[in-house]
Amino acid sequence: MAEYGRTTFKLCSAPSRYGTITRVTSSPTAAQRLDDLARLRRVRDRIDREYAQPLDVEALARGVHMSAGHLSRQFRLAYGESPYSYLMTRRIERAMALLRRGDLSVTEVCFEVGCSSLGTFSTRFTELVGVPPSVYRRQSVRAAAGMPPCVSKQVTRPIRNREAESPSHA
Incomplete structure (x- = not known):
């Protein structure tokens, strides 16, 4: 076993019908x-x-x-x-906050959070949140009325890894 820099190398030998095969494997320290x-x-x-x-x-x-x-x-x-995926989750979280405010259109929110395609934004938003951004905007204005922003951010956090329930199951 030899160490070069920060990676440890192992010299492995194995007999075979063609002679001894020697190879070097590495694993990070x-x-x-x-x-x-x-x-x-x-x-x-x-x-x-x-x-x-x-x-x-x-x-x-x-x-x-x-x-x-x-x-x-x-x-x-x-x-x-x-x-x-992590980047898109961050963008969707920010989009949710902007949509809850209600003063920007879905298209404006899409570009504000760094997405260049409204279609991709809407698809990813729906996957994470469970409803399209336009529906979320309409619903959240009523639901978040009187709720402090710090609470609504936690309550409405998107679910990662495509785990949102479809509207038919809710």
């Missing part, structure tokens, strides 16, 4: 895993801050010196969803 988690946290914090900006996985990965594929895999392992 605890220090490397902690470093990756810190970088993932920086990515998540950036998404939380800059959700309305055009963000893509490649740009997020460059910001923490990772490949896009490695970032996506590690982010999913750490947080249970892809960076894009």
